[in-house]
Amino acid sequence: MKVDFEELYDRFFRDVYLFVLSMSRDPHTAEEITQETFFRALKDIRHFKGGCSVTSWLCQIAKNLYMDQLRRGKRLVPQEAAGESLAERQMPAPDVSEACIQKEEALSIYRVLHCLDEPYKEVFTLRTLGELSFREIGDIFGKQENWARVTYYRARMKIIKELSQDSLQ
Structure with a gap:
């Protein structure tokens, strides 16, 4: 080849x-x-x-x-664990209060994502942060594209459910 x-x-x-x-x-x-x-x-x-x-x-x-x-x-x-994120070092936030709200929302999502079971956590991460297609995710796991779609959807629903429960408390 x-x-x-x-x-x-x-x-x-x-x-x-x-x-x-x-x-x-x-x-x-x-x-x-x-x-x-x-x-x-x-x-x-x-x-x-x-x-x-x-x-x-x-x-x-x-x-x-x-x-x-x-x-x-x-x-x-x-x-990011050692201090501020790369984005914070490169661009100043135009509105401090808005930046704090966005960061807190992102942290909430990361907390929920961290607690997700596998394969939900990895599939969600590959799709949203890795920007991989469902076909590529399925290939990585040795599964069908449809499996990746369903797993991603279930991960999203679990994250949304946890976030809504957190906001009620």
């Missing part, structure tokens, strides 16, 4: 990077894992049979690398 690896890298780097960023929430870790993903893909391209999309294959490699890193205990602390 002859592959123009530079073209493959240019075409899929952003997808893989966003996918890893959605899991790690750390740009440095996402960059590191993405680079390693393409290194592994180059090394093992002969094993790619075309049973899934290239994006799904690369994301599966990236997911495995990230999980290996977590198991080895080399998880890097996201920059």
